[in-house]
Amino acid sequence: MRIILLGAPGAGKGTQAQFLMKTFGIPQISTGDMLRAAIKAGTELGQQAKAVMDAGKLVSDDIMIGLVKERIAQPDCQNGFLLDGFPRTIPQADAMQEAGIAVDVVLEFAVPDDVIVERMSGRRVHPGSGRVYHVKHNPPKTEGKDDVTGEDLIIRDDDKEETVRKRLAIYHEQTEPLVSYYRKLAEQGQTTFHKVDGTRNVETISKELGELLG
Ligand code: AP5
Ligand code: ZN
Numbered sequence: 001m002r003i004i005l006l007g008a009p010g011a012g013k014g015t016q017a018q019f020l021m022k023t024f025g026i027p028q029i030s031t032g033d034m035l036r037a038a039i040k041a042g043t044e045l046g047q048q049a050k051a052v053m054d055a056g057k058l059v060s061d062d063i064m065i066g067l068v069k070e071r072i073a074q075p076d077c078q079n080g081f082l083l084d085g086f087p088r089t090i091p092q093a094d095a096m097q098e099a100g101i102a103v104d105v106v107l108e109f110a111v112p113d114d115v116i117v118e119r120m121s122g123r124r125v126h127p128g129s130g131r132v133y134h135v136k137h138n139p140p141k142t143e144g145k146d147d148v149t150g151e152d153l154i155i156r157d158d159d160k161e162e163t164v165r166k167r168l169a170i171y172h173e174q175t176e177p178l179v180s181y182y183r184k185l186a187e188q189g190q191t192t193f194h195k196v197d198g199t200r201n202v203e204t205i206s207k208e209l210g211e212l213l214g
Contacts, residue, residue: 007109
C-alpha cells in the first residue's frame with residue numbers, strides 16, 4: 001500500500017505513521033526526519049537545510065523531489081510506503097504525478113491551529129527512530145526516555161512557538177492547496193482521499209485508520 005499523510009505541522013502524521021508502519025509493514029518516508037538526519041551527520045544537504053528549517057521555512061522543491069525519488073527507488077519501498085511530510089507543495093505533487101508515482105490513499109489530518117500550538121509545546125522526540133511523544137497526551141513510560149531504547153528524548157529546534165506559528169502560516173499558504181489537488185485526483189479515480197478528525201486521542205485515530213484501510 002502507498003499512502004500520503006497530509007496535515008499541518010503537529011497534526012499527528014509522525015505519530016500515526018508509527019501505527020501504520022507496524023500494521024501494514026511499510027516503511028515511513030519522513031522528509032523531516034531525513035533532513036534532521038542529514039543535519040546531524042553534517043552533510044552538505046544538512047548544512048543547507050538547517051537554517052531553512054530553524055526559520056520554519058521549506059527546503060527547495062528540487063532538493064526534496066530528488067531526495068524522495070531516490071528513497072522510493074530503494075528495495076524496501078517496492079511493496080509500498082508511507083509518505084510523511086511530502087509532497088508539501090504543488091510542484092512536489094506534480095513531480096510525483098510526472099514520475100508516475102501513484103498512491104492508493106491520501107489521508108488528511110485536520111486539527112485547528114490553536115490545538116497544534118499546544119501540542120508542539122509538549123512534544124518530545126527520539127531522533128534515532130522518529131518515535132514521537134507528548135509530555136501530557138502521549139507520555140513515555142519513563143520521563144525523558146524512549147520506550148524502546150531507553151535513550152534520551154529531545155525537543156526539536158523548530159518547536160518554539162514563534163517558529164510553529166510561521167510553519168502553520170506556510171502550511172496554509174503552500175501545503176493546504178494539496179487537499180483540493182488530491183480530492184480532484186480522487187474524483188478522477190486516480191487515488192482515494194479521506195479526511196480524518198485529528199483532534200481525537202491517538203488510539204481512536206489509529207483505530208479509525210485501521211478500519212479505513214482494512
Ligand atoms: P516535518 O518534520 O515534516 O514537520 P511537520 O510537517 O511540520 O510536522 P511535524 O513533524 O511537526 O508534526 P506531525 O504531524 O508529524 O505531528 P506529531 O505526530 O509529531 O518537517 C520539518 C521541516 O523540514 C519543515 O518545516 C521544512 O523546513 C522541512 N521539510 C520537510 N519536508 C519538506 C518538504 N517536503 N518540502 C520542503 N521542506 C520540507 O505530533 C505532534 C505532537 O502532538 C507530539 O507531541 C505528539 O505526541 C502529539 N500528538 C499526536 N497526535 C495526538 C493526538 N491525537 N492527541 C494529542 N496529542 C497528539
Ligand atoms: Zn512529523
